[in-house]
Amino acid sequence: MTATKGLEGVVATTSTISSIIDSVLRYKGYNVDDLAKQSSFEEVVYLLWHDKLPCQNELDAFKKELAENAEVPDEVFRQLKAFPLNNTHPMAVLRTAVSTLGVYDSEADDMNEEANKAKALRIQAKLPTIAAGFARIRAGKEPVAPRKDLSFAANFLYMLNDRVPDEIEVRAFNKALILHADHELNASTFTARVCVATLSDIYSGITAAIGALKGPLHGGANEQVMKMLKEIGSIDHVEDYLNKKFANKEKVMGFGHRVYKNGDPRAKHLKDMSEKLTKKIGEPELYEMCVKIEEMMREEKGLLPNVDFYSASVYHSLGIQHDLFTPIFAISRASGWLAHILEQYSDNRLIRPRAEYVGPKEREYTPIENR
Numbered sequence: 001m002t003a004t005k006g007l008e009g010v011v012a013t014t015s016t017i018s019s020i021i022d023s024v025l026r027y028k029g030y031n032v033d034d035l036a037k038q039s040s041f042e043e044v045v046y047l048l049w050h051d052k053l054p055c056q057n058e059l060d061a062f063k064k065e066l067a068e069n070a071e072v073p074d075e076v077f078r079q080l081k082a083f084p085l086n087n088t089h090p091m092a093v094l095r096t097a098v099s100t101l102g103v104y105d106s107e108a109d110d111m112n113e114e115a116n117k118a119k120a121l122r123i124q125a126k127l128p129t130i131a132a133g134f135a136r137i138r139a140g141k142e143p144v145a146p147r148k149d150l151s152f153a154a155n156f157l158y159m160l161n162d163r164v165p166d167e168i169e170v171r172a173f174n175k176a177l178i179l180h181a182d183h184e185l186n187a188s189t190f191t192a193r194v195c196v197a198t199l200s201d202i203y204s205g206i207t208a209a210i211g212a213l214k215g216p217l218h219g220g221a222n223e224q225v226m227k228m229l230k231e232i233g234s235i236d237h238v239e240d241y242l243n244k245k246f247a248n249k250e251k252v253m254g255f256g257h258r259v260y261k262n263g264d265p266r267a268k269h270l271k272d273m274s275e276k277l278t279k280k281i282g283e284p285e286l287y288e289m290c291v292k293i294e295e296m297m298r299e300e301k302g303l304l305p306n307v308d309f310y311s312a313s314v315y316h317s318l319g320i321q322h323d324l325f326t327p328i329f330a331i332s333r334a335s336g337w338l339a340h341i342l343e344q345y346s347d348n349r350l351i352r353p354r355a356e357y358v359g360p361k362e363r364e365y366t367p368i369e370n371r
């Protein structure tokens with residue numbers, strides 16, 4: 001038995017949800033480029049969960065169901081209000097709140113397929129309400145109740161800012177949600193599948209996945225990108241900053257990918273949005289800095305931006321606080337996690353690989369008085 005560090009190249013399951021072949025990302029066979037340009041996030045979630053794009057009636061009914069399930073039990077917000085508000089990361093809050101949702105769901109342990117599908121919808125619907133609600137609570141404000149007449153993307157921005165967003169903001173946010181929705185067997189999705197393959201409940205699976213997404217090598221990178229851009233401060237400082245990083249052999253967040261070696265197909269959409277939105281808010285230099293970083297990373301390291309690099313300046317331009325970037329990723333990726341969890345349940349086998357033992361060989365036990 002020989003271990004492969006980080007399981008690189010190991011094929012751990014079959015799946016019908018998304019594919020990455022020759023650097024083309026497809027959800028259920030549809031190119032993500034087409035979905036990003038033409039569809040809504042709700043359509044994409046429907047696709048991931050139902051194997052087909054919805055017709056208008058199906059989409060209307062699905063949107064209605066999501067909107068009707070967006071409110072969260074009072075107990076959840078009561079718990080959030082009791083957290084240390086100034087130094088709790090919103091990803092920790094989201095992770096804990098999903099676990100709490102499970103406590104208040106009387107069907108949490110019902111493993112019937114229909115019950116699990118209904119829970120998937122409830123979780124997807126409630127995540128934005130929790131993330132936006134926490135952002136308001138820590139600012140000393142009351143959460144804004146979700147509206148039934150707004151799209152999923154618009155509703156999140158509305159609950160966050162207590163203002164109905166404009167069309168440009170909604171379109172950009174909707175596209176970002178689509179681009180992050182699923183990505184084959186990434187670390188957090190794998191985590192979710194490992195968890196539920198023990199036949200644990202769906203809330204445990206999503207709680208575990210949020211924990212895995214939080215790390216800076218995965219979803220947490222988008223917040224770190226913004227931190228880096230703030231630290232650099234101006235385009236004139238990019239060169240010095242990166243040269244120091246290279247000299248210290250430090251990683252630059254938002255670059256590199258385990259699967260894409262010739263570029264992440266989602267990055268071009270986010271780059272385009274970043275250019276437009278940074279101009280809209282009067283901060284074009286932020287985009288110019290990103291382009292300069294991209295050029296240097298390509299020349300010096302041969303590394304290209306991943307989905308987290310340009311999404312940072314996109315979310316910043318939408319007025320979103322920087323530590324909410326990864327929770328937003330979680331809200332979108334939950335659609336993929338839930339699709340994978342349902343797929344895992346449908347043909348389950350415990351996931352239990354082996355470890356290559358490299359510790360000490362056989363040793364004689366020494367009684368404590370002789371050590």
Ligand SMILES: CC(=O)SCCNC(=O)CCNC(=O)[C@H](O)C(C)(C)COP(=O)(O)OP(=O)(O)OC[C@H]1O[C@@H](n2cnc3c(N)ncnc32)[C@H](O)[C@@H]1OP(=O)(O)O
Pocket residue numbers: 006216217218219221250251252253254255256257258259301303306307308
């Ligand atoms: C949604 C997502 O999860 S996308 C990824 C988000 N994460 C980031 O942006 C964090 C920065 N990037 C990284 O850490 C990595 O590229 C990962 C985690 C995404 C992929 O990791 P792996 O496939 O394990 O590659 P690994 O970390 O082994 O890197 C291979 C080599 O490239 C270098 N490298 C990889 N990414 C970077 C980077 N962002 N900056 C500088 N060097 C890098 C490594 O230092 C390593 O060099 P070495 O062989 O000289 O030691």
Ligand SMILES: O=C([O-])CC(=O)C(=O)O
Pocket residue numbers: 182183185186187218258259306307
């Ligand atoms: O697939 C991965 O390794 C990381 C990920 O989640 C993504 O790129 O969306």
